[in-house]
Structures are given as C-alpha cells and as structure tokens.
Amino acid sequence: MKRALQLLLVLALGAGALWLALREVHLDEFLAALRDVDLGIFALGFLSFFLLHILRSVRWGGLVQAVKPGVRFRSYLSICSVGFMLINILPFRLGEFARPYLLFEREEVPFGSGMATVLVERVLDVMALGAIFLGVLMFADVPAYTIEVAGRDEPFDLVMAARTGILGVLIPVGVAVTLLLLLGDRGIRLVERLRDRMPEGLLRLPLSLGVRFLGTFLEALRSLGSVRRAAPIVVWTAALWFLNILSIYFTVRAFAFGADIGFWGAATILVVICLALITPAPPGFAGVFEFACTVALAIFAVGPSEAAAFAVLLHGSQFVLVTGVGMYFVFVDKVSVRRLMDMTNELRSGGGEAA
Secondary structure, three states, X not given: OHHHHHHHHHHHHHHHHHHHHHOOOOHHHHHHHHHOOOHHHHHHHHHHHHHXXXXXXXXXXXXXXXXXOOOXXXXXXXXXXXXXXXXXXXXXXHHHHHHHHHHHHHHOOOHHHHHHHHHHHHHHHHHHHHHHHHHXXXXXXXXXXXXXXOOXXXXXXXXXXXXXXXXXXXXXXXHHHHHHHHHOHHHHHHHHHHHHHOOOOOOHHHHHHHHHHHHHHHHHHHHHOOHHHHHHHHHHHHHHHHHHHHHHHHHHHOOHHHHHOXXXXXXXXXXXXXXXXXXXXXXXXXXHHHHHHHHHHHOOOOOHHHHHHHHHHHHHHHXXXXXXXXXHHHHXXXXXXXXXXXXXXXXXXXXXXXX
C-alpha cells in the first residue's frame, strides 16, 4: 500500500510537471520548431550521447576492476547498459540495484562491493556537477535581468547579484571542504565535535550532512586504492561530463533559437536538468525532464513551444538510445527483466540481500 501511494505521488509529480511544461505550448509552433531542426548538427549531439554511454561503462568498469581485476569490457558494458535502461523505465531509480546484482550473478563480485562502485560513481558525478555549476556561475553568458530600485541611478542586475551571492558562499565552503578532506578522518572528527556542540535543531542538520558526505567521499577514495588507479577514473569522469554538455550543446544548436547559446549555456541547461532529476521522478523521468528543459531555456528567453520541442527531442533521443542499447543486451544475454525487477524491489525494501 505504501509503495502504491509513493508511485501515485511520483506519477502525479510527473503529470504536474508535464502540464507546466506544455500549458503554454502552441502545436503549430512546436511542430515548426521540430521540422526546422538541423539533422546534421543533431546527429553530432546524438553521437556525443552515445559516446557518453560507452565512456560511462568504461569508467564503471575501472571501478569494478578495483574490486575484481579481470572483468571483461563486454561484461560491464552489458551490465551497465541494462542497469541504466532500468533506471530509465522504473520509478524510484530502482535500476541502481540492477548493476550490483548482475555483477554478483555474472562475475561473483559481492553485492556490497558492487554497490560501493555505484556509490563511488555517484560521488564523482556530484563533484563533477558541482564543478560545472561553478563554471556556469563564472562563464555562462546569461541575459541580464534588471529592475529599477528607488534611490539607485543604475538598474539593479538580479543575475549578477545572484552570481556574486552564490559564489560568495560556494568558494569559502569549497575551500573549507577541501581542507577537511585533506585532513581525512581528523576532518570528520572535527565536524562531528562541532555538530555535537550545536543545540538540537536545524543547525545540526547541515553538519550531519557534512559528516555523511565527508565519510562517503573518503570511502570512495579509499576504494580506488591508489592515486595511480584513481587518476584515469577522474579523467573519464571529466570526459563523460564534457560529452554530456556537448550532447546538449549540439542538440540546442540544431534549433534556430540555439544560435546564441554557447558551451556554458548548454552547461546551464544540463545543471538545471540534473537538479530537477534529483527529485523522486516517474518512470522515464517523464514530465520532470521536460519541465526542467523549459525552465532552463526560459533563462535564455526561449519561448515555451520551442523549449518544449527541444525537450521532447533531447529526452526522446536519449531515452531511445539508452533503452535500445539496454534491450539489445537483455535479448543477447537472455536477461530476465521480471526477475531483475523483483530482485531490485526486494533489495530496496530491505527484504533480501545478495550474498
């Protein structure tokens, strides 16, 4: 009953987000934007996303190699493709459990070790997204949004004020986190002592989250074993996020309105999409993805019909690619999707554990 209620809530969230994304769309403008897409430029975006999918598998394979050397590329490409397909079609990101389970089943890697590789992957992605967000704040060419303020000779630029304020917080926080990471376990103990001295209430929450993040990040570094082993993983992470931005860059440039949106503009769109997808989303991220695209493009004064056309093309092409590659390996490797779905549901609810 609880799971059914959760599913209804995420479906309602997706439906509401889709309504917000499409409520001001004019069908003729929407279809005209799609008809005018430059297919050659769009193909470059599609190719970039395909290479991203391959490189994502290569990076995860590097993490798997740290746990069990000798696992073949073909194996982790198949497992990664099926896992991301299930993330695409199942709610609650249940597909995250599929990769560790298939890794245990095929390569006899303990389920806990497999989950650790996924955790490391997610930590690296959060760090990369944070770096991109910082780049967006510093380099994105976002149109100014000014308002007249009594007593000021010049209009007040809200965009510049927001950039300055966020950077004023992010840079000191980033320096503090870096110093704490360099201190290792001593840094965690320092934050724990500071947390314990705080009165009960909201002040403890960010410190508790900080302790959890620092611990997770340090465990991720330790699981890689050495700087020599970690270096290529970091390089692959940077490369695949570059490809992620590039796929959006080419897709948006395929539209007439995309001529004025550069690399960091595409990065802005990516950041907004990623932040939206953190929320509990319905299967396929339907609605939430489209709403995020329209919000991101509104920053660049793109109309709702054109933004919806971009969202449908970007999301649709990515969904078809990830699902298509995943289904290929499902048929070739004779993977039982029903059994995987049952197992991931059981693991998520804590009712079972692969040993």
